Amino acid sequence: MNILVVGGGAWGTAISYILASNHHKILIWSKNEKVVESINRSSTNQVYFPLINLPSNIEATLTVSSLDSIDVVFIVIPSVAVRNTVEHLQKIGIRKDIKIVICSKGIEINSLKLMSEIVAEILPNDYAVLSGPNFANEVMQEKMTVSLCASTYPEMNTFVSKLMMRNHFLVLPNNQLIRIQVASAIKNIIAIACGIIEGADLGNNLKAAVLSCGHAEINQFIKLRGYKESKNSETESIDLCGIGDLMLTCCTPLSRNMRYGYEIGRYGVVKVANKIGLVEGVNTVKSLKSARISLPIIDAVHSIVSNRPLNTQGLYNLLYNSILKHCKEYA
Numbered sequence: 001m002n003i004l005v006v007g008g009g010a011w012g013t014a015i016s017y018i019l020a021s022n023h024h025k026i027l028i029w030s031k032n033e034k035v036v037e038s039i040n041r042s043s044t045n046q047v048y049f050p051l052i053n054l055p056s057n058i059e060a061t062l063t064v065s066s067l068d069s070i071d072v073v074f075i076v077i078p079s080v081a082v083r084n085t086v087e088h089l090q091k092i093g094i095r096k097d098i099k100i101v102i103c104s105k106g107i108e109i110n111s112l113k114l115m116s117e118i119v120a121e122i123l124p125n126d127y128a129v130l131s132g133p134n135f136a137n138e139v140m141q142e143k144m145t146v147s148l149c150a151s152t153y154p155e156m157n158t159f160v161s162k163l164m165m166r167n168h169f170l171v172l173p174n175n176q177l178i179r180i181q182v183a184s185a186i187k188n189i190i191a192i193a194c195g196i197i198e199g200a201d202l203g204n205n206l207k208a209a210v211l212s213c214g215h216a217e218i219n220q221f222i223k224l225r226g227y228k229e230s231k232n233s234e235t236e237s238i239d240l241c242g243i244g245d246l247m248l249t250c251c252t253p254l255s256r257n258m259r260y261g262y263e264i265g266r267y268g269v270v271k272v273a274n275k276i277g278l279v280e281g282v283n284t285v286k287s288l289k290s291a292r293i294s295l296p297i298i299d300a301v302h303s304i305v306s307n308r309p310l311n312t313q314g315l316y317n318l319l320y321n322s323i324l325k326h327c328k329e330y331a
C-alpha cells in the first residue's frame with residue numbers, strides 16, 4: 001500500500017516505522033525542514049530519533065498537493081491542527097476510496113468535537129481511530145506494544161490490523177469509538193495532575209485518588225455529552241485507553257503531560273516547556289472549559305495551568321478540594 005503519514009514528529013515517525021517494516025511505501029508529510037531533509041538524505045529523523053535508522057521505504061515531503069498514488073492517510077499531528085489538515089486534504093481532492101486512520105489524541109476547542117467527528121464532518125471517507133498506551137520511543141525500540149483500533153466502518157478494524165500487525169505491535173479491534181477517544185484525550189489532563197503531585201511531593205495516596213477520580217471523570221464526560229455506545233464484548237476486559245493509557249501516562253516521566261505537571265509541582269512554573277514539546281492535556285483542558293464542562297479534577301487542572309505560579313500549599317489545596325468535590329458529587 002502507498003501510505004501518507006501526516007506528521008513527522010515522534011508518533012508519526014513510530015507509526016511510519018511500523019508500516020514500513022510491513023513493506024508499505026511511506027510518505028511522511030512534515031512542516032519541519034530538518035525532519036524532511038534527514039529522512040530523505042540519511043533515512044533518519046534527526047529531530048526526533050537521531051540514532052535510529054529508518055527503513056529505506058520511508059520518504060518525506062514538505063508539501064502535499066496531490067494524493068493520486070495514495071491508498072491510506074494516517075493523521076498524526078497535534079489535535080489543534082487536525083481540522084485545517086483535513087480541510088487541506090479535501091481541497092486537494094482526496095478520493096473517496098482513500099482510508100483514514102486518526103492517531104491524534106484531543107478534543108476540539110469550542111466545538112468539543114472528537115477527532116473522528118471532525119473527519120466525518122468534512123470527508124465522506126471510511127476512517128478508524130488508533131489509540132492505546134503507546135510511547136513512540138518504545139515502539140521505535142521494538143518493545144512490545146498493544147493498541148486499539150475502533151471504527152464504525154465494518155472492514156476498517158481488520159484493515160488497520162493487517163497493515164500494522166507485527167510481533168511486537170498488536171492491534172486489537174474495538175467498537176467503542178467514542179470512549180477510546182475521550183479516554184485518550186482526558187488521560188492527558190489527569191497526567192498533568194499526577195505530574196504536579198509527583199513534582200510537589202504530595203504523595204502516592206493522593207496520586208492514586210486523583211487517578212481514580214480522573215478515570216471516573218472520563219465516564220462522566222461521556223454521560224454529560226450524551227454519547228451512547230454499545231458495550232464492547234470483543235475487548236471488554238482490555239480497557240487499554242481508560243486504564244492502560246491512563247496508567248502509562250500518569251505514572252512515568254516519559255510522558256510529556258506528566259513532565260509538564262511535574263515542573264509546575266516542583267517549580268511553580270514550567271521551566272523547560274520547549275524541551276518538553278507537545279502537551280495535549282493543556283489544549284484539551286482548555287477545550288473542555290471553553291464549552292463550560294465542569295468536573296472537579298479537570299477544573300482543578302484548568303485552574304492550575306491558567307493561574308501559575310502556585311506554591312505547594314496552593315496546589316495541594318486545589319487538588320484536595322477537587323477530590324472532596326468529586327466524592328461529594330459522584331461517590
Ligand SMILES: NC(=O)C1=CN([C@@H]2O[C@H](COP(=O)(O)OP(=O)(O)OC[C@H]3O[C@@H](n4cnc5c(N)ncnc54)[C@H](O)[C@@H]3O)[C@@H](O)[C@H]2O)C=CC1
Nearest residue numbers: 007008009010011012076077078081104105134135136278
Ligand atoms: N508521542 C507519542 O508517544 C504518542 C503521541 N500520540 C498523539 O499523536 C499526536 C502527535 O504527537 P507527536 O507525534 O508525539 O507530536 P510531536 O510534537 O512529536 O510531532 C507533531 C508533528 O506535527 C507537526 N505539526 C505541528 N503543528 C502542525 C500544524 N499546525 N499542522 C501540521 N502539522 C503540524 C510537527 O511538525 C510534527 O511533525 C498527538 O495528538 C499525541 O497525543 C499518540 C500516541 C503516542
Ligand SMILES: O=C(CO)COP(=O)(O)O
Nearest residue numbers: 132133134135255256257
Ligand atoms: O499518549 C501517549 C502515550 O500513550 C503519549 O503521552 P504524552 O503525550 O504525555 O507523552
